[in-house]
Amino acid sequence: MELRVLRYFLAVAQEQNITKAAHQLLVSQPTLSKQLADLEDELGTQLFIRGHRQITLTDEGEYLRARAKEIVQLADQTAANIKQEQVITGTLSIGAGESTGMQRIMSILSGIVQDYPDVKLRLVSGNADEMESALKHGTIDFAVLMANRSLEQYHHIQLPESDHWGLVMRHDDPLARKDAITPSDLVGLPLMISEQGLEEHRFQNWWGNLANQMDIIGTYTLVFNAQLMVKQGSAYMITFDNLINNSNQSELTFRPLEPAISETTNLIWKKNVVQSKVAKLFTQRLIASLD
Secondary structure, X not given: OOHHHHHHHHHHHHHOOHHHHHHHHOOOHHHXXXXXXXXXXXXXXXXXXXXXXXXXXXXXHHHHHHHHHHHHHHHXXXXXXXXXXXXXXXXXXXXXXXXXXXXXXXXXXXXXXXXOOOEEEXXXXXXXXXXXXXXXXXXXXXXXXXXXXXXXXXXXXXXEEEEEEEEEEEOOOHHXXXXXXXXXXXXXXXXXXXXXXXXXXXXXXXXXXXXXXXXXXXXXXXXXXXXXXXXXXXXXXXXXXXXXXXXXXXXXXXXXXXXXXXXXXEEEEEOOOOOOHHHHHHHHHHHHHOX
């Protein structure tokens, strides 16, 4: 079925008269009649009941009218989008660690895939070094960093959300009675520390001269796996807030460090690279969400 013929069919179905439809379509009546007859031959069924002054649709004709409207509308919208450069498609790749700032980003991505069903997402997890390396090699479009590092070589947007370091422990642990955790509270305790935080000496100033008394039994890159150790009662975990279930029904609870340590959250992407339309849309919507 040609799109042109479907438009002819819809015009006749609307006017219920071939002469009027031919006048509207600017074609001759014999030409229109032949096109409709050819369409019926192609489909192997009768579409019209031809009366003396008016024609009506058969059941098959009514079915075709409903489908033809959808097909023509889709074709018209597709053509309009192409002409207006509104086609949004492709894959958007974002690499990030675990952070409360990701909630804003996930909300924006959800809106994009709802508005543009042809868009696909690729989410990659890792620490700041891994994500920055992936960005440099072009395997991701954007990286979300929760680390204090130079961003001069990138385009970047700082999100209003910040992450606060604290201690995750079992809900029945004596330290859970405290409002905040000080360095002296951690002396001698088996600690799981963020691998990136440890490599960047993020806690060096915080625990000061008690550093040698800290019992760091391991590092982690993903909170989910490390919290399983905490649930077993064999470790405590220093991590960001809002990354575990902190309700009364949870086995685990979170207490902030004191003095407080926090991290900014930045979305970065490479300079001097032509962004895809979906990447531009993402940054536009992210900026709009900050207003």
